[in-house]
Amino acid sequence: MSGGHRTIGIDLGGTKVLAVLVEDGQIIAREKRATPRTGTPENVLDTLVTAVQRIDPDGSVERIGIGVPGPVVPGTGVLPAAPNLPNWDHDVPVAQLMSERLDGRNVVVGNDVNLGTLAEHRLGAGRGVDDLLGVFVGTGVGAGLVLDGRLRQGHRGLAGEIGHTFVAFADFVHGGGSGRGELEDYAGRAALERRVLTANPDRAETLLGFRRGGRLKSKGWVDALEREDPLARDLVDQAASALAASIASAVALLDLELVVLGGGFAGRLGEPFRRQVEGEVHKRAFAGASAAVVHAQLGDVAGALGAALMVDEP
Amino acid sequence: MSGGHRTIGIDLGGTKVLAVLVEDGQIIAREKRATPRTGTPENVLDTLVTAVQRIDPDGSVERIGIGVPGPVVPGTGVLPAAPNLPNWDHDVPVAQLMSERLDGRNVVVGNDVNLGTLAEHRLGAGRGVDDLLGVFVGTGVGAGLVLDGRLRQGHRGLAGEIGHTFVAFADFVHGGGSGRGELEDYAGRAALERRVLTANPDRAETLLGFRRGGRLKSKGWVDALEREDPLARDLVDQAASALAASIASAVALLDLELVVLGGGFAGRLGEPFRRQVEGEVHKRAFAGASAAVVHAQLGDVAGALGAALMVDEP
Known part of the structure; x- marks a missing residue:
């Protein structure tokens, strides 16, 4: 049985991937991995999937948010060319590809800085x-x-x-x-x-x-x-x-x-x-x-x- | 019988007062008066009341908006010191005073530039x-x-x-x-x-x-x-x-x-x-x-x- 309302959040940065499992505004697990410096967007997505699997081994968390280092047109889940990520030189439909890799679970993608501000507003200095x-x-x-x-x-x-x-x-x-x-x-x-x-x-x-x-x-x-x-x-x-x-x-x-x-x-x-x-x-x-x-x-x-x-x- | 949804809008400027009677987004009457250059805020309010009476002689329009040349804390209807208006050197509760002079009708007050933008958005270049x-x-x-x-x-x-x-x-x-x-x-x-x-x-x-x-x-x-x-x-x-x-x-x-x-x-x-x-x-x-x-x-x-x-x- 689930012990409350759980979501997963991932921060995809140029050097590291940080995933957290959040229940009622509290971090109850976290997982850090290095962002691939070479390869393709596929390799980066593999890293994200691994982070999700580590933090939620039985795949019970239905909704996953990802912060990415670039602008995301709301509702699309697409990250355009991102200079900090390996060979990320074209539009990548992150939300769709991640959802496919995660058994159709709901994936939402937003800009990392915007999401950091949202967190400070809800749980940090801006409450x-x-x-x-x-x-x-x-x-x-x-x-x-x-x-x-x-x-x-x-x-x-x-x-x-x-x-x-x-x-x-x-x-x-x-x-x-x-x-x-x-x-x-x-x-x-x-x-x-x-x-x-x-x-x-x-x-x-x-x-x-x-x-x-x-x-x-x-x-x-x-x-x-x-x-x-x-x-x-x-x-x-x-x-x-x-x-x-x-x-x-x-x-x-x-x-x-x-x-x-x-x-x-x-x-x-x-x-x-x-x-x-x-x-x-x-x-x-x-x-x-x-x-x-x-x-x-x-x-x-x-x-x-x-x-x-x-x-x-x- | 009223011929649709009518409101009155007034722009209180440093040199003139312009009042319009608006029905379904169309101006159906307008009234222009000089803003008093001397006297007190009371004299300015008198001018606003006259404009309303001219444009709506039978007092049938229930709601009146006023744009003023200064910031208005939303919900208060108060215009603080306004350098362009005569002896307007203190907070004046424009919405309350105007409502009292207009048989308790509903009066809302906002900043003139903000309201000009609202109009351009609803009816002008920003539709x-x-x-x-x-x-x-x-x-x-x-x-x-x-x-x-x-x-x-x-x-x-x-x-x-x-x-x-x-x-x-x-x-x-x-x-x-x-x-x-x-x-x-x-x-x-x-x-x-x-x-x-x-x-x-x-x-x-x-x-x-x-x-x-x-x-x-x-x-x-x-x-x-x-x-x-x-x-x-x-x-x-x-x-x-x-x-x-x-x-x-x-x-x-x-x-x-x-x-x-x-x-x-x-x-x-x-x-x-x-x-x-x-x-x-x-x-x-x-x-x-x-x-x-x-x-x-x-x-x-x-x-x-x-x-x-x-x-x-x-």
Whole structure:
């Protein structure tokens, strides 16, 4: 006999697959597997199926949600070309293929960042709030929106693309990134690393020294800030300012109550970074109508949890 | 006997009050009156009552919507301090006071720009579209949002404040306006006039010569553009670019299908300005997912029509 209402949620990421079995909002089992780095979408789907079988060996859970690293047109379950997945260079009908492999069980597919926001709204930092923005700062910057208590996906599944909102227009744009003045030109680990590589080598010396395996990871930024490295300070200040501008724009446009700040890079920079972003959001607020900026609470598991919650959404 | 479903909509503007009697989506009577420039909020309410009595002499219309030039917390009917209305320096419970003056009839109050967007969605350029942004460029820049077919007002009634979204952050900001890099520092008749007044007087000569009564009106800009005045060209280009950046940000964040461009200034600049804005919105679109930018269709009557429609909203 089933001990309550159970769903499975899977977060399909570029490096790992995380599956959770959720009963009444609690994770009662989890399974982590490496995402195939080579091969085809078929190999990735095999990994997802294995994760489901491990977490629910008798196949008793009827509904499965999957969060994927790309936009999904609501209702289709199709993930288009995804640069982080092996040879995923065409539309793959994930929901349909997974359902076929799982004895016709119900499979729903959504965007991972949107689903992470949904999880924070239902079970994390956004509980009890009707209107919120979840902003996740990692390699890039993604976001999700809950409006009037419901996840907004958009008719093309593209809602929440805050990394592609503009914080500098026309003649204000300068070096780095796409050069179009998008938030992702100034914030996110990839943008910051690009800016270090194009900076004056003398100024960049400390940060370049913190690279590990040729990559400047979040910890390198924290270490450089601790040593009061001027370039690290400038670039992180600029990232916080750009983030705050995009967030304040979203607050002004949508009259949001709360911003949940998550993602690996923001998490690593921690409370000082959150305070910096929130301070500038408040300063930029129209008519004093600001939104609090709080840390995400669910960490790495948000995407999988959100996928498990999605299958119950109307 | 009543000939169908009738509501009254009133647009309370800084210079005029426009009331319409609407039956089944058609305006069957209208009444225009000057907004009192002096006196108190009571005098303004008197004008609204007179407009209702003129348009519906026998008092048979049970429900009345009013659009007001400021944010209204949904459900309250209260208009806070409004700089465009005489001595309107405190919260005025417009819905309650008007209902008392109108024999207890039902009065609903909303923001004028939001209601203009609602009207364009139901009866104008946005018919049949689920997700749209209405942008109105006049003295300032305001907007309204329809998401999933419903007007978004926001819990503080502040949704749609696109004029206070940011198109330049931190070190990119330069002269003019609030100096915070808001859209309204670069777009809207007031911002453009400010920029003319702070420009090099030699460059500003043509535009300054087009002032009438000390004010640079929309027609002055059109005339200056026709003469290929370089400052007019630069400032209008910058306004279009800033508008496009804010619009493209909204499209990326919300996955919008359509943008309806209205307001006196945008209307006067006409098709070339619309094309300019749309072109840059398309150029800035993420993943090719853009939104068409179309002219508003309802002109001056949009706010009053939207107010008449609002009373039927769930």
